[in-house]
Amino acid sequence: MESLTVFLLFGVITAFVSGVPLPPSDHQPFIIGGEDAAEGSAPYMVALVFGERVMFQLCGASLISRRLMLTAAHCLESFIADEGGLLDTLHSRVGSNQWNSGGTMVALKGYHMHPQWDSINIKYDAAVLVTKVPVHLTDRVALISMSYDFIEGNEAVLVSGWGRTGPRFDENVIHLRPTPDDKQVLYMDTLDYDKCQELMKIASNSRAPPVQRDVEICTFHSRGHGMCVGDSGSALVRLSTKQQIGIVSWGYGCAAGAPDVYVRILGVKDFLEFTIALYED
Template identity: 40%
Template sequence: MYLKYLIFLVCLVSSNAASFQNSQLDANNRVVGGSVAAEGSIPYMVALRTGIFIRFLICGGSVITTRHVLTAAHCIDSVYRRGSLSIFLRVAVGTNRWNIGGRSFSVARNITHENWNSFTVKNDIGILVTGDIMPLTDRIQPVSLNFDYIIGDIASRVAGWGRIVVGGPLSNRLLVLFVTTVDGDECSKALNYNISVAEQFAKYDPELELCAFSTRGKGVCNGDSGSALVRKNNNEQIGIVSWGYACARGVPDVYVRLSAYKGWIENALSGPS
């Protein structure tokens, strides 16, 4: 896990098979403070999973073209060993349950930001290229990307299958949480007040990252990384779940700011399939 003093990334590979099995048995699991998403209401939602007989949830992601999934670089890192992706990695789309239903696709290759830094948690962005085209249906649709510089007080939402508490089970159903973006200065103050060692590693950078918050007791947690932060008014993606302070402890969560990576994303999408 990306555990560094009091900060840890809010979605990493879960620790053992038992926790995954337990998460599938509890129908009441929730993203911290979230609610069950209506079937088909988030058609861009992706579950990154691995495993053969027992499936493991890695992270979330978003469909941005019929061959490309946008996610966090640290999610890709977790299934990348000795110069290649795990052969068991799959992209699941078109379902509100990460472990069943929908369509599953293999991954041909990854495009991870060349300046991704796992220690400072900066440039935490990557793209997975599927082996086959993902056919578009009413349950599978790309999300539109918004490259505007996002300020505070923008009503937004995030969805995922992440843990309901630190070390707790995952959700077997897709959960959605409505949040509001937080001004850069306000977020910096909140993070630095609660995380005295922030200056040593994952210091919040308002040019590369944006913050969002709901209320204490609500927020993203392990399993939600890579998922899309979208504007509520137009359903356009503005961020990617990256890191935070514990889970729902009354501190804003930190997202990759898409506006900072407009050129990188466009260049990645224009490359070979």
């Protein structure tokens, strides 16, 4: 068995081995995405899916206006046509706890990528999708407001999404599990910058990119709990205000003991305010 840690953006795996050897642990291996979200909860969540006759789950997004969905830039890279437009194989679903059924499918018209998006160092990993028509708001489909506060450590937060709910452990080797049908939710706390850097260096053996304090924020629950493939683009929400403070961006392995890293909403404020203003009624 090859001994290599999987480094991943939470939308796509950038390196792959069949398993990742890990030290012994007494955690429950079936929890990464937390628990099934209550029916109708997190009504701002959008499931990004792709395909034609058969659909596959890609990423999460959040509804920030009736025309705009906020997600991670790396989620869109494979769906940008040569001429710069958005491929029609990318779709979105709102108003459902399931990514593959229920709710309403919303057609997408275009996108805005953060002008400083750096795919090499995974910085400014933010993008906004534009819908063809305004989204109809209901008790199951709602907007989320964004906070431009600078958040540090020990802030209670939650993330909802449809990322993989593994890992499964087999003779001390980690294997990713399939994407869940039902939206998951995980409650945790933010980390201060120094602690995030420390934990990331230890977990990745100093291989991971540095965390950039002004544009990124970290969370950590415990080993065996955290984000995984398919959670990219989902909203990091502050419990005290119910506002979005981050976007799931990248991590080192899936809940393998490293922090999860998010785009800080404050760090992309200018981009968001400019883009939102383009579509104000």
